[in-house]
Amino acid sequence: MHRLTRQIRFSVDPFPNGGDAEGFNSYCSKPAGHGFGFFICLNVEVEGSVQPDTGFLINLAEIDAKARRVAVNIYKKRIRQLIAEGKNVNLQRTCEILRECWGGLRSSFTPQKLSSLEQLVNPYKKITISGDNMLLYSEKFEFAATHKLWNDNFSEEQNFDHFGKCANPEGHGHNYVVEITAEPENWKDFDRFDFQKKVNELFIDKLDHKNLSRDLDYYKKLNPTVENITVHCWNTLSDKLKGAKLKSVRIWENDRAYCTYKGEQG
Numbered sequence: 001m002h003r004l005t006r007q008i009r010f011s012v013d014p015f016p017n018g019g020d021a022e023g024f025n026s027y028c029s030k031p032a033g034h035g036f037g038f039f040i041c042l043n044v045e046v047e048g049s050v051q052p053d054t055g056f057l058i059n060l061a062e063i064d065a066k067a068r069r070v071a072v073n074i075y076k077k078r079i080r081q082l083i084a085e086g087k088n089v090n091l092q093r094t095c096e097i098l099r100e101c102w103g104g105l106r107s108s109f110t111p112q113k114l115s116s117l118e119q120l121v122n123p124y125k126k127i128t129i130s131g132d133n134m135l136l137y138s139e140k141f142e143f144a145a146t147h148k149l150w151n152d153n154f155s156e157e158q159n160f161d162h163f164g165k166c167a168n169p170e171g172h173g174h175n176y177v178v179e180i181t182a183e184p185e186n187w188k189d190f191d192r193f194d195f196q197k198k199v200n201e202l203f204i205d206k207l208d209h210k211n212l213s214r215d216l217d218y219y220k221k222l223n224p225t226v227e228n229i230t231v232h233c234w235n236t237l238s239d240k241l242k243g244a245k246l247k248s249v250r251i252w253e254n255d256r257a258y259c260t261y262k263g264e265q266g
């Protein structure tokens, strides 16, 4: 089973007077919009088997066309309606729009299957809807820290064999990016500022600008690898989010390496 994702990018002008500016660049945004409007990035994930004759699960152009046909119209209609009524496009309403897109697209990809739709609310937060109609909220945070990878039970030579330059005595630093994904019990009352406060106070602030190997008891007998930091984050937050269930923690050590943890059952 493969999963293939296409990101569709489009803009919605909240006020339709002047017509929709379509443009010719779907890499940037199509419709292009007149200037500074609602810019929507929707990740459309389809699962299925790869056909031996083409090497395609499904042609990306087909995902793109089908998703645009349904989603662009729904976003246009719903955003304009909300603006006309003087209402914010808040998270709950964004979920409703996403649900409508999900309903409109769900049966469009047979014999393949639409497996998730992910809307970037901005580059650092997103809402995801998947097979079981589950809606998840994800937000990114960051911290900077130094660490050294070392095992006291190894000789110096063994340490350098295992950890290479990461065993350097003075340590080295990373700007870590942490993505927390949770399932709110109720989107209307989901307190995302409490969510942010908890993640910052309980986890980010404890690690930010620290030497993880030296300053944190948690790592006295444990290497601060990205794997262990991800579990540390999960264990710290798993029962602490108000009105939301923690679903996944993903930590990037740099833009080429990240680790995802979804608890022991995940």
Ligand SMILES: Nc1nc2c(c(=O)[nH]1)N=C([C@H](O)[C@H](O)COP(=O)(O)OP(=O)(O)OP(=O)(O)O)CN2
Pocket: 166, 172, 224, 225, 226, 227, 253, 254, 257
């Ligand atoms: N499984 C893991 N392997 C490594 C981890 C880790 O947390 N888990 N961490 C490191 C080091 O922290 C290191 O800084 C990152 O290693 P690496 O990507 O190899 O280093 P660079 O970014 O400098 O990449 P180069 O290819 O060496 O330029 C190592 N392994």
